[in-house]
Amino acid sequence: MILQIIISGITMGCIYAMVGFGFALVFNSSQIMNFAQGEFLMLGAMMHYTGTVVLKLPFIVSLFLSLVTIALVAVLIEALAINPLRKKGASIVMMVCSFISFSIIFKNLAEVIWGKYPLVIQGFFxxxxxxxxxxxxxxxxxxxxxAAVVSMFLLWYFFSKTMFGMALVASAFNPKMAHLCGVNVRGMIITSFILSGASSALAGVVVGPISFVSSFIGFDLGIKGFCAAAIGGMGSPVGAIIGGLLLGLLEAVLGVYISTAYSTIMAFIILLVVLYVRPQGILGVSSR
Amino acid sequence: MLEVKNIETAYDQVRVLKGVSMSVKKGEVVTLIGNNGAGKTTLINAISGILKPKAGSIEFEGKEIAKVAPHKITRMGIVQVPEGRPIFGNYTVLQNLRMGSYPVYRKISKDELKNDFEFVYGLFPEVKDRLDQKAGSLSGGQQQMLAIGMALMSHPILLLLDEPSLGLAPILVDRIFETLEVLKQKGLTILLVEQNANLALSFADRGYVLDLGKVVMEGDCKVLKGSKEVREAYLGLVGKAC
Known part of the structure; x- marks a missing residue:
């Protein structure tokens, strides 16, 4: 029984971590919280539904198509929601508004395309x-x-072992210096959107068979992913993983001993407790 | 090598550079001196492409670069060491040097890259001893040395230095300028921005004096150093003989 709880906690924790990781990536490169992050997950799952159920493509082909499509959607979001505002000197708050607008557009568009009712997608096994x-x-x-372990490992390798990954982190630390080191900073921002889109889409494909797929899972899982990123410390990818796992495990335990009805409430109470004790999050750097 | 013609820049509505022209020839060391707010940093940021001029042109080796993106300008060989602490504090010293090689690491062989590292270690043994340390934990002087080392890893054709002496103890300033002297002897073209006019005019071949966004004087450093205006306004030597 306890093993079952732990595994289901880790499972959801991995999903939150993958979405939280997407939040951290975008936040790192642009200092903005991408509230459309959850919609990347939802669209990833929807695309996979279309790929496997409607077009009857093999699992791997459909997975690949879904990741590529959502990565493109993420690039589009950067170009439509962020870059024009940045050029006009808009504040971070306005850019967050822009993300929220896109998130609502995606959710409703998905409802028009795929309908209101939950869809079923096949699992890997x-x-x-x-x-x-x-x-x-x-x-x-x-x-x-x-999926979580493999994608995290790939991203870890990319960020700590390749020059390109190092340059991406460097442009988040200090864009001016990165320019002067010959780094294409805009290209790096686009790259982080690609990675955040693809990793959230992968989360959508793997969570689909557990949660069903519908237009509103993006909001629900997106907000938990945001929680994970904030608990771990906004902008810290490792923090997002820790935050996600912590959230998943606590939710699973509380779900069994109290009620699953409180799971979202619990997630935010946990976030508030972490913020009261350590406002910068578990691994975040204090701004003071 | 570098030809700046009549450039004008503005922050919001305030004009900073009001038609500045200057040039740097191959193998030359040129300095820009002037008081705070004269527009020295603005000018080298315009050359680096971080700031786009409103008017005028900047030519580098015959190519117009005034509208080129900053990372491309770095890759063309104009490498700037900005003022302050121009390093990635969260990265180790070694990682910073590797970032320095970013514009060229795909173009050069492993041996060349190794030589670049050895060259920087030779100039700055202090840096070599601290490769695994976080760059942010280095002293101000060591950070400046690391920053120059990073710039050298980028294979500069023209090195832009913004206030390398800023906030450093005199002994470290000497240390930095000894190294710059080595680079000068090797024939590297340098454009140096300095508030310490005495130091700059002793080191460079030619100089420009900037005041309120305009070039007010230019010429051979020896001549500038001897001129009454420069001595009074920038060297703090009122009436004294040289």
């Missing part, structure tokens, strides 16, 4: 549940955890 001791584990959990 054909068998739905397997037994481990006396606990039964959802097989999709393995896919979720696997």
């Amino acid at each position: 054909s068998q739905e549940i397997f037994n481990l001791g006396n606990s039964s584990i959802q097989s999709q959990s393995v896919a979720v955890i696997g």
Whole structure:
């Protein structure tokens, strides 16, 4: 029983972490919270539904198409929601408003295209549940955890081992210096949108079989991802992972012993507690 | 090599540079001196492409660069060491040097890259001893050395230095300028912005005096150093013989 709770907690934690990671990436490169992040996840899941169910493409092809499409959507968002405002010298608050507008547009557009009712997508494994001791584990959990570990590893490798990744982080630290080191800072911002879009779309594809797919999962999971990023310390990718796992585990435990009805409320109470104790988040750097 | 013609810049509505022209020839060391607010930093930021001039032209090796993006200008070989603490504080010293090589690392061989590192280590042994330390934890002088080292890793054709002596103890200023002397002897073209006019005029071949966004004097450093106006306004030597 306890194993079952832990695994389901880690599973949802991985999803929150992947979305939170997207928040952290965009925040790092542009100092803006992308409230359309959750919609990337929702659109990723929807595209995968279209790919596998409507077009009957093989799983891998559909997954690939979904990641590429959402990465493009993310680039479009940067070009339409952020760059024009930045050029006009708009404040961060206005850019957040712009993101929120896009998030609502996406949600409603998805409702028009895919309908109001939850859709079912296939998991990675054909068998739905397997037994481990006396606990039964959802097989999709393995896919979720696997996807999270692989994508996190790739991103870690990219950021700490490649010159390109280092340059991306450097342009977030100090854009002027990055320019002077020959780094194309705008290109780096676009790259972080691509990575944040693709990682959230992957989260959508793997969470779909667990949560069902509908136009409103973007808001729900997006806001939890935001929570994860804020708990971990806005702008810290590792913090977002820790925040996500913490949130997933606490939610699973509280869900069993109190009620799942309180899960979103709990997420925000946890966020508030972390902010009261450590306003910069677990791994965040204090602005003072 | 560098030809700046009549450039004008403005922050909001305030004009900073009001038609500045200047040039730097290959192998030359040129200095810009002037008081705070004269527009020295603005001018080199315009050359680096960080700030786009409202009017005028900037030519580098025959190409117009006034509208070129800053990262492309760096890749063309105009490398700036900005004032203050121009390093990535969260990165280690080694990572900073690697960032310095960013504009060229794909174009050069591993051996060349290794030589670049050895060259910088030779100039600044202080930096070599602290490769794994966070750059933000270095002293001001060490940070300035690292910043110059990073610029050298970028294979500069024209090195722009903004106030390298700012906030440093005299002994460190000497240390920095000894190294710059080595680079000068090697034939590197340098444009130096300095508030310490005495130091700048002793080091450079030719100089421009900027005041309120205009070039008010220019010429050979020896001549500038001897002129009454410069001595009174910038060297703080009123009436004294040289």
